[in-house]
Amino acid sequence: MKILKNNKDSIARFRTWQSLSIIILLFILITVFFTLLQRQYIVNKKNELNFLEKHFLESASYLDNLLGAIEAYVEGMRIKAEMNLLETRWLKMFNQPFAFQYLKDTEDRRTYHLDEFQFPISPEVIGNLTGEGSIQNRENDFYREIHMALNLNSDFRAISKNVENVAWVYYTSANNFINIYPWVSSLDFKFSKDLQTHEFFTLGLPDKNPDRKLFWTDVYVDEYGKGLMTTCAAPVYDGDRFCGTVAIDLTVDFLNDILKNRSTKQGIMFLFNDRDKIVAHPTMVRSSDKRAKFMKEVLPEKYYSSFHSCRQMGNNRIYYTDFYTTLKSQLNHAPWQLIYFEPTPSSWISFMNHIGVGPSLLIIGLLILVFIVILVADKLFVKPSEKFVNYIIARSRRIPSQLDQEVPSIWKPWFVIIEKTFKENEELTFKIQKQNKGLELRVRERTLELAESNIKLSKLNKELEAAISNAEKMAAQAQAANMAKSEFLANMSHEIRTPMNGVIGMTELLLDTDMAPEQRQCAETIQKSADSLLTVINDILDFSKIEAGKLDLERLPFDLHHTIEDTTDLLALIAQEKNLKFLCIIDPDIPSLLMGDPSRLRQIILNLVDNAIKFTSKGGVTVHVSLEYEDDIQIKLHFSVTDTGIGIAENRINVLFDAFSQADTSTTRKYGGTGLGLSISKHLSEMMGGQIGVQSMKGKGSTFWFNAIFDKQLSIKKNVNTNPHLRVKSAKYVFNQRSITENQRSKIRILLAEDNKTNQMVGLKFLKKMGYGVDIVDNGREALKALESLSYSLVLMDCQMPDMDGYEATRQIRNPESSVCNHKVPIIAMTANAMQGAREKCIAAGMSDYISKPLNSKSLADTIEKWLVKTDSSQSAESS
Numbered sequence: 001m002k003i004l005k006n007n008k009d010s011i012a013r014f015r016t017w018q019s020l021s022i023i024i025l026l027f028i029l030i031t032v033f034f035t036l037l038q039r040q041y042i043v044n045k046k047n048e049l050n051f052l053e054k055h056f057l058e059s060a061s062y063l064d065n066l067l068g069a070i071e072a073y074v075e076g077m078r079i080k081a082e083m084n085l086l087e088t089r090w091l092k093m094f095n096q097p098f099a100f101q102y103l104k105d106t107e108d109r110r111t112y113h114l115d116e117f118q119f120p121i122s123p124e125v126i127g128n129l130t131g132e133g134s135i136q137n138r139e140n141d142f143y144r145e146i147h148m149a150l151n152l153n154s155d156f157r158a159i160s161k162n163v164e165n166v167a168w169v170y171y172t173s174a175n176n177f178i179n180i181y182p183w184v185s186s187l188d189f190k191f192s193k194d195l196q197t198h199e200f201f202t203l204g205l206p207d208k209n210p211d212r213k214l215f216w217t218d219v220y221v222d223e224y225g226k227g228l229m230t231t232c233a234a235p236v237y238d239g240d241r242f243c244g245t246v247a248i249d250l251t252v253d254f255l256n257d258i259l260k261n262r263s264t265k266q267g268i269m270f271l272f273n274d275r276d277k278i279v280a281h282p283t284m285v286r287s288s289d290k291r292a293k294f295m296k297e298v299l300p301e302k303y304y305s306s307f308h309s310c311r312q313m314g315n316n317r318i319y320y321t322d323f324y325t326t327l328k329s330q331l332n333h334a335p336w337q338l339i340y341f342e343p344t345p346s347s348w349i350s351f352m353n354h355i356g357v358g359p360s361l362l363i364i365g366l367l368i369l370v371f372i373v374i375l376v377a378d379k380l381f382v383k384p385s386e387k388f389v390n391y392i393i394a395r396s397r398r399i400p401s402q403l404d405q406e407v408p409s410i411w412k413p414w415f416v417i418i419e420k421t422f423k424e425n426e427e428l429t430f431k432i433q434k435q436n437k438g439l440e441l442r443v444r445e446r447t448l449e450l451a452e453s454n455i456k457l458s459k460l461n462k463e464l465e466a467a468i469s470n471a472e473k474m475a476a477q478a479q480a481a482n483m484a485k486s487e488f489l490a491n492m493s494h495e496i497r498t499p500m501n502g503v504i505g506m507t508e509l510l511l512d513t514d515m516a517p518e519q520r521q522c523a524e525t526i527q528k529s530a531d532s533l534l535t536v537i538n539d540i541l542d543f544s545k546i547e548a549g550k551l552d553l554e555r556l557p558f559d560l561h562h563t564i565e566d567t568t569d570l571l572a573l574i575a576q577e578k579n580l581k582f583l584c585i586i587d588p589d590i591p592s593l594l595m596g597d598p599s600r601l602r603q604i605i606l607n608l609v610d611n612a613i614k615f616t617s618k619g620g621v622t623v624h625v626s627l628e629y630e631d632d633i634q635i636k637l638h639f640s641v642t643d644t645g646i647g648i649a650e651n652r653i654n655v656l657f658d659a660f661s662q663a664d665t666s667t668t669r670k671y672g673g674t675g676l677g678l679s680i681s682k683h684l685s686e687m688m689g690g691q692i693g694v695q696s697m698k699g700k701g702s703t704f705w706f707n708a709i710f711d712k713q714l715s716i717k718k719n720v721n722t723n724p725h726l727r728v729k730s731a732k733y734v735f736n737q738r739s740i741t742e743n744q745r746s747k748i749r750i751l752l753a754e755d756n757k758t759n760q761m762v763g764l765k766f767l768k769k770m771g772y773g774v775d776i777v778d779n780g781r782e783a784l785k786a787l788e789s790l791s792y793s794l795v796l797m798d799c800q801m802p803d804m805d806g807y808e809a810t811r812q813i814r815n816p817e818s819s820v821c822n823h824k825v826p827i828i829a830m831t832a833n834a835m836q837g838a839r840e841k842c843i844a845a846g847m848s849d850y851i852s853k854p855l856n857s858k859s860l861a862d863t864i865e866k867w868l869v870k871t872d873s874s875q876s877a878e879s880s
Contacts, residue, residue, distance in 0.1 A: 002674075017079065022373065026499065027480060031525070038372050039216070042308055045856040049051065049172040052264070052325075052327070053327065053338075053578045054340075055262075055264070055270075056329070056340050056761070059262040059269060059338070059340075060331070060338050062258075062262070062490050063259075063331065063338060064332050064334075065214070066258070066336045067331060067592065068332070069163070069588075070163065070333075071214055071232055071249065071333050072161050072588070072615065073155075073159045073162075073163070073248060074214055074233060074246060074248055075214060075234060076167075077152055077155050077159075077171075077234075077246040078214075078234040078236055078432075080151070080152065080155060081148050081152060081171070081236045081243075081246060082145065082236060082237060082238070084151050085144060085145070085148050085238040085243070086238075088147060088148075089144070089146045089238070089239070089666075094148075094149055096143075096150070097147065097150040097151055097153075099117065099126050099148065099150050099153070100147070100150055102114055102116055102117040102121065103120070103129060103135055103146070103310070104116065104135070104626065105134050105135055105136065109133075109134040109136075110129065110132065110133070110134075110585070111130060111132055111133070111134070111186070111190060111191070112130070112131055112134065112135040112177075113128060113129065113130040113131075113186040114126065114128050114129045114130070114131075114183075114367050114556075115128070115185060115186050123158055123182070123183035124157070124183075125158075125652075126150075126153045126183055127153060127156050127169070127170065127179050127180045127181030127182065127183050128179070128180060128183050128184055128185070128186060128189070129146070129149060129150065129177060129178070129495075130175025130177060130178060130186050130189070130190045130191040131173070131175070131176055131178070131191045132176040132191055133176065141238070141241075142175055144238075145173060145175055145238070145243055146177075146739060148243075149171050149173065149177070149722070150179065150181040152171055153179075153181065154168075156169040156179075156181035157181065158664070159248065160181060161249075161583065162181065162585065164251070164790055165251070165254045165257075166180075166248060166250065166254070167222065167226040167229055167249035167250060167251045167254070167255075168180055168181070168226065168247075168248070168249040169247070169248050170246070170247055170249075171236070171244060171245070171246050172195055172196065172244050172245050172247065172754065173243060174191065174242060174243060174244050175243070175244070176191060176196075177191050178191045178195060179256070181195065184224075187465050188224075189224050193869075195441075196578070198217070198220070198656075199217035199220070199231070200217050200219060200231040200233045200245060200247045200249075201233075201245050203215045203217065203233070203246070203685075204233060204234065204235035204236075204240050204244075204245040205235075207237055207690065209697075212234075212235050212237060213232070213234075213235040214232065214233070215232075215233060216230060216232050216233075216273075216334050216335055216336075217231040217232075217233065218230070218273065218274070218275055218277065218292070219252065219277055219278070219279055219291075219292035220292065221290060221785075222249065222251075222603050226249065226251055226287065227251060227253070227287030227288050227289070228251065228252040228285070228286070228287045228288070228289050229249050229250060229251045229252060229287065229288075229289075229471070230249075230252075230255075230279060231247050231249050231250070232247065232248050232250070232334075233245045233248075234246055234247075234662045235245035236520040237444065247556060252279070252280055252285055252287045252289070253285065253286060253287040255271060255280035255767060256280050256281065256282050256285065256286070256564060256633070257468070257818070258280075259271070259280055259281070260282040261802070262339075263282060264342070265674070266339070266342040266343070266521070266710070267325070267340055267341055267342025267343075268281070268282060268283065268341065269282070269338060269339065269340045270282070270298070270338075270339055271283075271337070271338055271339075272295055272336065272337055272339065273335055273336050273337075274335050276294055276295050276617045277292045277293065277294055277295070277297060278292070278293050278294070278297075278298050278610060279336055284298040285298065287772040289802065289819045302513070303614065303647040308817035312359070314645075317811070318789055324343065324491075325342050325343075326339065326340065326341045327339070327340045327341075327651065328340075328876075331712060331875075333683065336646075352707060354432055358665040362819065372408055382409055383619065384407050384411040385491070386682055387501065392418055393433060397735070400723075400725070401867075410628070431499070436442050449613065469842060470527055496832075504852070504854040504855070504856075506758075506761075506762060507526045509762070509765050509766070509769070512745075515798050515862045522571040531585035553596070553597040553600055553684075553687055553688065554597045554599070554600075555595055555596060555597065555711075556595065556596070556597065556598065556599045557591050557593065557595055557713050558593075558594060558595075558596065558598040558626075559592075559593060559594075560586075560590065560592050560594050560637075560710075561586060561592045562592075563598045563601060563602060564584065564623070564625060565584070566602075567602045567605050567606060567609075568582070568584045568605070568609065568623055571606070571609045571610065571613065571621075572584075574613055574866065575613050575620070575621055576609075578612065578613065578616070578617070579691075580616055580618070580619065580620050580621060581619065581620030582618065582620060582621050582655075583621070583622045583623075583813075584622075584624075585622065585623065585624045585625070586622040586625045587624075587625060587627055589627055590625060590626075590627050590635075590637065591630075591712060593712070593713040593714070594598045594635065594710040594711065594713060595685060595710060595711040595712070595713055596862070597688075597712065600687075600688070601686050601688075601708065603680070603681075603684065604639075604681045604684050604685060604692075604706060605623070607677040607678065607680070607681045608641040608681065608704045608706075609621060609623060609641050610677075611677065611678075612641050612642075612643035612645065612702070612704070613766070615643065615645040615646050615648040616643045616644055616645035616646075616701075617645070618644065618787075619643070619644025619645070619701070620643075620644060621642070621643045621644075622640075622641070622642045623639070623640070623641055624636045624639070624640045624642070625637060625639055626636070626640075628707055631854070632712075634709055634710065634711055634712065635691070635708060635709070635710055635711075635712060636707055636708070636709050637708060637710065638707045639707065639708070640703055640704070640705040640707075641704045641705070642701065642702070643701050643702055643703075644700075644701040645699075645702065646699065646700055647696050647697050647698040647699050647700050647701055648694065648698065648702055649698050649701055650698075651696060653696065656678060657678050657679055657681075657692065657693060658679060659681040667742070669717065670845040678692075685706040685708060687705070688708035688709060688710075689708060689709035690706055690707035690708040690709060691706065691707060693703070693706070740871065742771050745770065745771035745772050746771055746772075746773070746837055746867065747773075748765055748771075748772050748773060748793045748794075749773045749774075749775065749792050749793055749796070750772050750773065750774050750775075750792060750793060750794050750796060750864070751774075751775050751777065751783060751786055751787065751794075751796070752764065752767070752774055752775065752776045752777070752796045753776075753777050753778075753780060753783040753795065753796065753797045753798055753806065753809065754776065754778075754796070754798045754799065754801075754830070755778050755779055755798060755800075755801040755802060758796075759853070760776050762855065763776075764776060766855065766857050766860060766861075767855075768859075769846065770861055770864070772864075775792075777789075777823075778801070778802075778803055778809055779802055779803040779805075779809075780797075780801055780803065780804030780805050780806055780809025780812075781804040781809070783795065783797070783809050783813075784804075784809060784812055784813070784818070784820065786823060787813060787820040787822070787825070788819045788820055788821065789821075790821065790822040791822045791825075792822070792826075793825070793826075793868060793871070794825065794826045794828065794864060794867060794868060794871075795813075795827045795828070796823055796828050796830045797810060797827050797828065797829055797830055797847065798830055798831060799830075799831040799842065800832075805847075806847075807841070807842075807845040810827055810845045810846045810847050811845055811846055813825065813827065813846070814846040826848045826849070826867035826868070826870075826871055827848050828848060828849045828850070828851060828854065828867065829842035829845045829849065829850045829851065830851050830855070831846045831850075831851075831852065831853065831855040838850070838852070847862055848867060849866075849867065851863055
């Protein structure tokens with residue numbers, strides 16, 4: 001009974017401490033809550049201002065960079081124009097651009113223009129050149145300036161594509177003509193001397209711009225339909241003679257769109273110049289306005305009254321007035337200032353915006369909740385727990401006790417559990433004692449079982465040794481099968497490429513003949529099908545090299561811009577055939593001269609862009625090259641190809657780069673392909689130190705990207721090779737910049753060693769078409785006999801021939817003890833074997849160069865001419 005009394009006193013004290021603890025806890029919570037509210041308000045306000053300042057700085061930087069790019073384009077046009085004038089300064093006659101022949105006088109010879117032209121000239125590639133007077137009987141300086149103006153067309157077109165929504169790009173001449181892009185008929189626009197009164201011309205005159213600096217005009221109205229705009233221009237000089245200005249027009253709406261996208265929900269950004277005029281404002285100024293507006297006309301009156309003091313503040317700092325929060329930045333690339341202002345809310349509104357009404361409701365809810373918790377805890381927890389503890393103590397001491405019926409129903413199961421637990425405990429105690437007796441017997445039995453297990457384990461070890469021996473035999477068989485597969489693939493490559501040489505070569509020769517349109521269409525279809533088949537064969541060969549680990553990268557100096565342009569030019573024509581927009585963007589901060597494998601880079605881009613065009617029926621394809629990082633030695637580039645095509649389902653992206661896989665089983669039936677292109681591109685990008693990936697949405701288009709690491713040409717060091725896949729390939733010869741004339745070709749005799757009759761016919765027709773004399777033999781032995789009787793200028797040697805193959809014939813020719821007339825005659829391998837090591841095998845046999853079948857007439861002609869020029873240069877050096 002004493003124990004029960006002590007328990008009651010403890011529970012009473014617990015009730016008191018419980019109520020006091022809840023009250024103290026509530027007070028602490030409210031204090032902490034108000035402290036956190038105050039701190040949260042300060043943090044939110046600071047974060048908001050930091051975000052506003054950061055956003056404004058990013059917007060100013062973005063706009064300044066855009067204007068800097070515009071200035072760079074203008075400066076580039078000025079440099080190109082002055083370089084063109086310098087190149088033609090001392091020439092009396094010079095080659096005119098193709099468009100010059102279409103520059104015509106009007107009937108009265110008072111003006112001239114470029115209204116009429118023919119393919120390939122089109123309105124998309126030139127601007128209209130119009131001027132006063134006649135194009136005939138003018139001074140040479142005039143024609144030099146016309147030559148320069150027409151050569152700017154490519155820059156005009158590139159700027160219009162790279163800077164979307166640019167209004168006009170043009171050159172205004174002091175010789176009373178203008179070349180303006182986009183093209184517009186002279187019926188709607190022609191040169192007038194009034195154009196020379198505009199600031200885009202007058203601000204470039206020597207008396208107003210003696211330092212020949214680039215300049216920006218005031219805001220003005222374009223009378224030719226583009227509306228309110230401003231111009232970035234630069235003067236062009238021919239030595240000390242002022243010629244005119246090159247310029248880019250930006251409409252106010254173009255700048256408004258930028259500011260609108262950069263403004264926030266609370267405030268607005270706008271631009272003004274040093275003449276107190278609004279250059280751009282998302283809501284108050286439009287290109288359709290008839291005149292430029294001053295600050296006082298656009299800004300709110302209560303803001304304009306304090307605006308002059310705001311103009312004197314420092315750049316990129318937050319400035320507060322009675323009604324507005326303002327930031328200002330002076331742009332570096334234009335004589336403009338960027339202003340952001342937003343109305344300043346009251347303190348209460350500011351507090352509610354940052355904190356809200358939720359905290360007040362939360363405090364009231366906490367008070368009510370604490371009161372309810374106290375009542376419920378006492379009824380449902382404290383009193384029943386007191387009775388529960390007393391019941392446990394009594395049951396543990398085996399004191400008779402009965403369940404109190406006033407206990408809440410949710411507690412009754414616990415009393416039942418306690419009673420059941422004590423009974424089970426007594427039963428378990430008896431069972432444990434009984435089980436302990438049988439434990440020793442079971443341990444002895446387990447020991448005997450363990451001995452039997454050891455015997456079985458020894459037997460399993462012997463079986464494992466036999467299995468390992470069998471596995472080694474199977475591995476040897478697998479290696480032999482892999483070698484047989486490689487040999488089979490090489491034979492199949494040779495057997496397929498041999499007839500492919502006849503198909504592609506004869507088709508190319510057939511297309512050079514006069515044919516009916518239907519016949520030409522059939523021949524072109526054959527050529528495209530053969531090229532597609534050759535692509536499939538090359539993909540399979542590359543894949544087999546990757547599987548065998550024998551695909552290496554070369555390390556050559558190359559020009560990135562030329563490589564990208566050469567690769568995308570043909571693809572752009574294919575896109576044009578499908579009426580797709582094709583855009584290639586190379587960021588201007590990327591160095592052009594690099595070291596790497598341009599052919600493999602071209603292969604990846606061709607794979608990705610070809611897929612993009614193939615799976616896109618409308619919209620366009622964009623190729624973008626950007627810089628990821630750069631140091632003194634290396635550079636990492638990011639390449640992306642974006643299309644608006646059919647897209648890829650999310651569940652197929654993970655297997656997209658696996659061999660023989662495509663996004664959909666119907667893709668092969670509808671679009672063709674082997675499913676190897678992306679797998680090969682993945683391996684090549686990883687060999688270049690990068691990765692490849694894709695972001696896509698079904699029906700919305702895709703963006704395939706990859707990155708790669710290249711060395712800079714100026715930072716190359718000897719014997720530096722950080723990539724184990726790179727194979728350094730240095731130039732062995734340097735040739736003079738000359739070629740073989742037609743008269744010289746007729747005197748040159750070439751020996752063609754080829755056993756296949758079709759390939760003999762292809763080679764014969766190619767060489768005769770180039771103007772060379774040709775003799776044909778069927779094998780290497782006949783080639784030796786021919787070379788013993790006549791000194792040929794060059795030998796085209798097939799590698800696999802009956803009686804004597806090309807390798808043995810070459811070794812005999814190079815042997816000084818053989819009877820051939822010229823042991824140093826250039827020998828070009830001409831073989832259908834394109835597997836790994838084929839080229840090295842030819843060079844090791846003594847051959848000078850290597851061409852794989854199917855033959856390409858241009859590649860064959862370039863290789864032959866290279867070695868004929870080299871031989872001629874060597875003979876000239878020896879004779880001197």
